[in-house]
Amino acid sequence: MTSDKLQKLKIGDWDVSLTTCTLNQGDNEVKITPRSMDVLNYLAENAGQVVSHDELLKHFWHGSFPSDHAVHKAIAELRSALGDDAHHPSYIRTIPKRGYSLIAKVRLEASGPVVDSKNPNIEMTHVSDTKFHVSALLDKRLLAGGAALIIFLAVMLWPSHNVISDKDEMVRLAVMSFVNRELDTSNQFLTDGLRESLVNGLSKLSHMEVLSPARGYEEFDTNSRSDRIADRARALNVDHILHGSVQTAENRLRVTVQLTRASDGVHQYSEQFNLPLDDLFGLQDQIVSNVVSALSVHLDESERSQMLDWGTTNAIAYERFLRGNFYYNQFSPDDFKRAIDYHLAAIELDPGFLNAYHGAATAANNLAVYSGSKTIEEMSVIINELHREVSRIAPDSDVLRSINELKLRISGVNQIQQEMQLREQILSENPPKYAIAHYALFLIGARLYDEATQLLEKAEEVGPFEISPDEEWSYKNNVQPPRTIILSAKGQLQERPYHVAFLGTVATNLALTGDFRQAEMYLNRQREVDEDQILSHYSEVIIRFLKGEVSVGNEAYVQLMDRDDDFNFSKGALSFMLGDIETGVELWSNVPAPQRRRLFNVTHSAEKYFPTAVIEDPRYLEVLESLNFGKQWQRRLIEGVMQMEPILDVQLNPKTKAAYENNTFLSRNNLWSEEEWAELEQRKLTGMQPRHIRD
Numbered sequence: 001m002t003s004d005k006l007q008k009l010k011i012g013d014w015d016v017s018l019t020t021c022t023l024n025q026g027d028n029e030v031k032i033t034p035r036s037m038d039v040l041n042y043l044a045e046n047a048g049q050v051v052s053h054d055e056l057l058k059h060f061w062h063g064s065f066p067s068d069h070a071v072h073k074a075i076a077e078l079r080s081a082l083g084d085d086a087h088h089p090s091y092i093r094t095i096p097k098r099g100y101s102l103i104a105k106v107r108l109e110a111s112g113p114v115v116d117s118k119n120p121n122i123e124m125t126h127v128s129d130t131k132f133h134v135s136a137l138l139d140k141r142l143l144a145g146g147a148a149l150i151i152f153l154a155v156m157l158w159p160s161h162n163v164i165s166d167k168d169e170m171v172r173l174a175v176m177s178f179v180n181r182e183l184d185t186s187n188q189f190l191t192d193g194l195r196e197s198l199v200n201g202l203s204k205l206s207h208m209e210v211l212s213p214a215r216g217y218e219e220f221d222t223n224s225r226s227d228r229i230a231d232r233a234r235a236l237n238v239d240h241i242l243h244g245s246v247q248t249a250e251n252r253l254r255v256t257v258q259l260t261r262a263s264d265g266v267h268q269y270s271e272q273f274n275l276p277l278d279d280l281f282g283l284q285d286q287i288v289s290n291v292v293s294a295l296s297v298h299l300d301e302s303e304r305s306q307m308l309d310w311g312t313t314n315a316i317a318y319e320r321f322l323r324g325n326f327y328y329n330q331f332s333p334d335d336f337k338r339a340i341d342y343h344l345a346a347i348e349l350d351p352g353f354l355n356a357y358h359g360a361a362t363a364a365n366n367l368a369v370y371s372g373s374k375t376i377e378e379m380s381v382i383i384n385e386l387h388r389e390v391s392r393i394a395p396d397s398d399v400l401r402s403i404n405e406l407k408l409r410i411s412g413v414n415q416i417q418q419e420m421q422l423r424e425q426i427l428s429e430n431p432p433k434y435a436i437a438h439y440a441l442f443l444i445g446a447r448l449y450d451e452a453t454q455l456l457e458k459a460e461e462v463g464p465f466e467i468s469p470d471e472e473w474s475y476k477n478n479v480q481p482p483r484t485i486i487l488s489a490k491g492q493l494q495e496r497p498y499h500v501a502f503l504g505t506v507a508t509n510l511a512l513t514g515d516f517r518q519a520e521m522y523l524n525r526q527r528e529v530d531e532d533q534i535l536s537h538y539s540e541v542i543i544r545f546l547k548g549e550v551s552v553g554n555e556a557y558v559q560l561m562d563r564d565d566d567f568n569f570s571k572g573a574l575s576f577m578l579g580d581i582e583t584g585v586e587l588w589s590n591v592p593a594p595q596r597r598r599l600f601n602v603t604h605s606a607e608k609y610f611p612t613a614v615i616e617d618p619r620y621l622e623v624l625e626s627l628n629f630g631k632q633w634q635r636r637l638i639e640g641v642m643q644m645e646p647i648l649d650v651q652l653n654p655k656t657k658a659a660y661e662n663n664t665f666l667s668r669n670n671l672w673s674e675e676e677w678a679e680l681e682q683r684k685l686t687g688m689q690p691r692h693i694r695d
Helices: 034-045 053-060 069-082 134-144 146-156 188-202 226-236 280-298 301-310 315-328 333-349 354-369 373-393 398-411 415-427 435-445 449-458 469-477 482-492 500-512 516-529 534-546 555-561 565-577 581-589 593-609 618-626 631-648 654-661 674-687
Strands: 002-011 014-017 022-025 028-031 092-095 099-102 106-115 122-126 171-175 208-211 240-249 252-261 267-276
Touching (some): 002 034, 014 034, 028 069, 034 053, 034 099, 053 069, 053 099, 069 315, 171 188, 188 280, 280 301, 301 315, 315 333, 315 354, 333 354, 373 593, 415 435, 415 631, 435 449, 500 516, 500 534, 516 534, 534 555, 534 565, 534 593, 555 565, 565 581, 565 593, 581 618, 618 631, 631 654
Parallel strands (some): 106 122, 171 208, 171 240
Antiparallel strands (some): 002 014, 002 106, 014 022, 092 099, 240 252, 252 267
């Protein structure tokens, strides 16, 4: 279909905003990443048809991912945002071994002349007298980014398609009467109602034909012999039998369900639900939803294989795990909390689900990075508990080693111990997959940028313990010149529009280039998602310093310094920017222990705003040594790189080698040119002049 003017896209019950990457259903608004919007847009363009994993990879990842995991993650994100409950879809259906199909009705409202699509799943509505201005679209583009504009134009030029029916592999399932274990039959209505609801719910699954044998057929509970169940299944000419029991105790309902395969009597799925009896009908809906969700995975070999790859046989735990991944990838404090909750829910359902432990620990670690001391301490407790439990159930696993690294990192004071362990692992020639990337972080923090970049080239991508492409981007671009970072970071915000750290990266680097209007815009967006304001305060310090608004003792200075000890890093950084070494040293020496990691992670990048006289001052170098990341720490890491050279083929930068041989401290980014450093020095000098002097 083509359209001169597109007014609205609606998918099922959701109004879709292509420019702001939001879904609206009444008063409910859900944000999704632009890449997820790309995928949803493409599925809608091909409504009713099967879109393969390879097709999505080709269009939206351009071969940067070595497996289908990226596609699975995007689909999981969309299902979570749409409230599609993952496995008995009303919106996106998984077609086993083939791909995905958007099954919800797609409706477009357009103004101006239109040519209707031949696809019966796409309904075109002509809206008259509607004003639509390109300038308005461009204003929205500033919020959602250029990719959203491309998506918008692509929708206007959708081609027509024919719908292909895909009903070639039917699964026959018999839902038997559930056994009521109560002597009192007063709750029999619940038992019968549950079975009826299961039949209705399961009938909605693709490739599913559901039978409900008449009363009089033998009832099976979870203690029934598998051969008898298999015989009955074959007599009914079905592939599987679903059976179970219902029991009440202490005002709670216990429902046990089991799926048995007809061919050999193997129990494919078993689950027990223990729920309060406060709302019988709501409780029934929850059981039905969980059972339908679980069985759709067990009866869909493609999704079942993905579930097993991630390390669980519990389909509901897997669904919770996917939701946790969805929220983790939004990368804001609130979303990290949701991710933790979902991963912990997955663990409760499957205590042996190792990747869920890792997911919860990773989300807790990242939340700690962006939080105040109270939250950091709470996250430390969570990680310690996860570490203790994994130590019990899987003492030799990579999951345990990775969580142990997170446990050390969140303390903020164990970098020497971490370095020793990581170096030993890398020199073993068979390191855990996270080891190289984590060592690269140490190199960045020690200002060994060239060596860190080389190491990141060796780091693997995508997986439960491996560095993700987004993380690799953030590590690498952390050391690039401002203009390069701005272009890359704006592109990355198309993936994660509310990424609390990327927003600050764009804001501060825009300020470095003198674009304060845009810098303030991104700072305001960062404030909206930065719950404890730790990162946004640091961004504000840099921007106001570069604008020349701050001098020691003035109103702006007092306002920025009027924060508690959790902000000692950014307050100390401001003092160093202004040449007040004594105040800076005092503040950094009194950073609370939970916040020490900020010193370790951010000092190297903060130094580019400090006058050279500060960086070379003995008092500054002494405070770095007292915090264990000064010259001796740098020399330790240089020696580590030299040891790794035969294994990883990582070469020392000539500037690094000279600093080591001369026993001096390397404080400058060894990847930047002299011209780039000269431009930065000029910006710093401008920032140190009060505005009224410059004007």
